[in-house]
Amino acid sequence: MFTSGYWYILGRLRKSDDEVKRIAGAGSLMVNFVELSFYFADTINSRSKVAQESLSFLNMLNNVLKQDGANALTRGISVTYYGSIFYGASYFYTYPWLKIKGHDWFEERGSLPLLYFLSGYVSEYLALLLYFPFETVKVRF
Numbered sequence: 417m418f419t420s421g422y423w424y425i426l427g428r429l430r431k432s433d434d435e436v437k438r439i440a441g442a443g444s445l446m447v448n449f450v451e452l453s454f455y456f457a458d459t460i461n462s463r464s465k466v467a468q469e470s471l472s473f474l475n476m477l478n479n480v481l482k483q484d485g486a487n488a489l490t491r492g493i494s495v496t497y498y499g500s501i502f503y504g505a506s507y508f509y510t511y512p513w514l515k516i517k518g519h520d521w522f523e524e525r526g527s528l529p530l531l532y533f534l535s536g537y538v539s540e541y542l543a544l545l546l547y548f549p550f551e552t553v554k555v556r557f
Contacts, residue, residue, distance in 0.1 A: 422501060436512045443508025444501050451500035456489050462555055492554040499550025507543035511535050 429441035457473075464476045471479065480488050514535040522531035 418498070436509060436516065439512050440505045440509035444504035447504030447507070448497065448500040451496050452493070455493055455496055459489055459492075492556075495550050495554045499547050499554070502550070503543045503547040506546050507539050510542055511539040514538060 426441050426445060429437050432438055460473060460476050460480060463480055464471065464473075467476065467479075515531060518531045518535070519528075522528050
C-alpha cells in the first residue's frame with residue numbers, strides 16, 4: 417500500500433510545476449536506490465563491528481551465511497526502504513527551499529556561501545533527525 421502511494425506521488429511530482437517538490441521526489445527515489453543497493457554490504461559492515469575478530473568482508477559474509485543463512489542479509493531492509501524515502505524527501509525538499517527563501521537576504525549582504533552552508537547544514541540535520549529512528553531499528557535487526 418505504501419509503495420503504491422509512493423509511486424503515485426512520484427508520478428504526480430514529476431509533472432508538478434513546483435521545482436522544489438520535483439527535486440524532493442527525485443532525491444527520495446535516488447537516496448532509496450542507493451541505500452537499497454548498498455544494504456547488503458552495510459549489513460556485513462555492521463556485523464563486522466560487533467564481531468570479536470577482525471575478518472575480511474568475504475570471510476564475514478561467509479560466517480553470516482553459515483550462521484544465519486541468506487535471510488540474514490535482508491533482515492531490516494524494509495526499515496531502510498522507508499527511512500531512505502523520508503530522509504531523501506526531507507533533505508532534497510529542505511535544501512532548495514531554504515536556498516530560494518534566503519537568497520535575496522543573503523545576496524544583499526554578500527554572503528551567499530553562508531546561505532549554501534546553512535541550507536546544507538539545516539537540511540542534513542533535519543533529515544538525519546527523521547532517519548535516525550529507522551537506522552537504529554535497522555542496526556538492531
